[in-house]
Amino acid sequence: MAISNRSQSGAIYEHIEVKNPVTSEIIGSIPQTSADEIKETIERARDAQIGWGALSPSERVGYIRRWADLVWEQQETLIKINRRETGKTDSGAFLEIIVLDNILQYYIHHAPNFLKTQQRRTIVPFIQKAKVFYKPHGVVGVISPWNYPYLLGLIDLVPALIAGNSALLKPSEVTPFTAEYAIKLMHEAGIPRDVVQVIHGDGRAGATLVEHVDYIAFTGSTATGRKVAETAAKRLIPYSLELGGKDPCIVLEDADLDMTAAGLVRSAFENAGQVCISVERVYADARIYDALMDKLLYYAGKYQMGSDDGMDIHMGSMTNTRELERTEAHIHDAISKGARVVFGGRRRPELGPLFFEPTILADVDHAMDVMRQETFGPILPVMKFHNLEEAIRLANDSEYGLSASIFTRDFKRAEAIARRLDSGDVSVNRPQMVVATPSLPSGGQRNSGVGRRNGKEGLLRFTHTQSFLTDNLFGQQPELRLADPFSLQVAMVLRTIRRYIKFI
Ligand code: TXE
Secondary structure (H helix, E strand, C coil): CEEEEECCCCCEEEEEEEECCCCCCEEEEEECCCHHHHHHHHHHHHHHHHHHHHCCHHHHHHHHHHHHHHHHHCHHHHHHHHHHHHCCCHHHHHHHHHHHHHHHHHHHHHHHHHCCCEEECCCCCCCEEEEEEEEECCEEEEECCCCCCCHHHHCCHHHHHHCCCEEEEECCCCCCHHHHHHHHHHHHCCCCCCCEEECCCCHHHHHHHHHHCCEEEEECCHHHHHHHHHHHHHHCCCEEEECCCCEEEEECCCCCHHHHHHHHHHHHHHHHHCCCCCEEEEEEECCCHHHHHHHHHHHHHCCCECCCCCCCCCECCCCCHHHHHHHHHHHHHHHHCCCEEEECCCECCCCCCCCECCEEEECCCCCCHHHHCCCCCCEEEEEEECCHHHHHHHHHCCCEECEEEEECCCHHHHHHHHCCCCCCEEEECCCCCCCCCCCCCECCEECCEECCECHHHHHHCCEEEEEEEEECCCCCCCCCCCCCHHHHHHHHHHHHHHHHCCCC
16 A cells, blocks of 8 residues: 655655555555656666676676575575565475576576677678677666566566676565565675665556666566556667466376376466466366366365465465455356356455465356456366367467466377467476576567567577677778679679578
């Protein structure tokens, strides 16, 4: 909730209260940073970038390595802060740390090589030489959501820093303290204060950031992502958007049904379903549909929900009332159109105001919101298909295109299906694994976003290329014509050779 206060000097300032979703207790407040303060912060970042960008990539990854070790040492504190503002489980908060740590280690080892100056071929061999430099954009703004406040706050910020940019993070106003602590550790690791900074506030602060930075990396809803893209387009700055999803999973008749059911329960209900890459709809071959439903009920029955400490609790609270209400609305809409709740489906107020049971729906179809709109809650709707063409058509029947998965023992068949799915990634027998695999670019198409994070692609988006060419003028005379007889002759000879030999 935003509150206005008057300071001793009489100036009015706003701050935003932050709640623990499990207890509804107010755990602190953050300032709504003003537009002027944001501009000043960006100016400081711009000055600081000059020294940071002048370091070699190896020197910059040295700082990231120190920071990664500090985070590892301080993981208990980080987990506590994260759980207090999200309501997630111990294992969920730890997962954020281990997934990002893998990505950090990957960039620590590979980024200096990715950012190395490249030699390229020229059209006049020996006389000309060409290179490509990767240069930072300048100041990168990172806007992050509340569902993974550590992972999604840092996953873009770190490669932006390694590429030589300074960076400003605006975490979600719902979960600001995890990111703030992570940045404090960056400063303790020696990264200069103005090279990486946090600004707080709601969408107004985010919008101001987009108005002034040189690159924006946004993670959040499709509606806000569109606004960010409009501003970026007006300013002609590059950007990447990681938005919502409605990820399909196809279960083929040869799948290992125990592994499939356990995997689906995990990937649909993790973080109470508040994951952009959670499995939001399942298409199961009619021949194994009933058997799969039995297994799903078995594994869902073993799923532990609560707010206790320990790695054996599988699912915690939802974070916001809005997503809880949307989850219920999707269930009501589905029931009114003929679906059946076969597991869960109720709030659990005795555990906390935002706890909602993991829920499995049967007899669903694409007339229902739950199969078309992003739920962002713990629902697993399962639909039968009768032939593979139907399954592929249904999987692609979505405005989103983030991630998809297939359960099967036949990887060749899976690859052929994957090539026909409109999604940024496809994983077989292990949904959600691509984003945790640092070498693989990850991101969506259609309403799921623009650009890719992770991998070489995810690093190089934070650079622009500068091409560099030298000509030693060997054998050349001063000449004003664009095409003198000698150059024409050389061009003809080179063309003949080039038809048979690749040298550009
Ligand atoms: O997103 P918002 P919210 C989806 C999911 C969820 C919905 C809303 O469907 O229910 O988005 O979540 C900042 N200019 N995902 O409310 O509003 C805002 O302060 C610039 C998918 O968190 O988009 C916050 O820091 N910034 C997603 C961030 O944008 C603005 C994860 C996200 O807020 C802004 C989370 C503006 N005009 C939610 N307005 C995923 N892909 O993981 C707000 N912000």
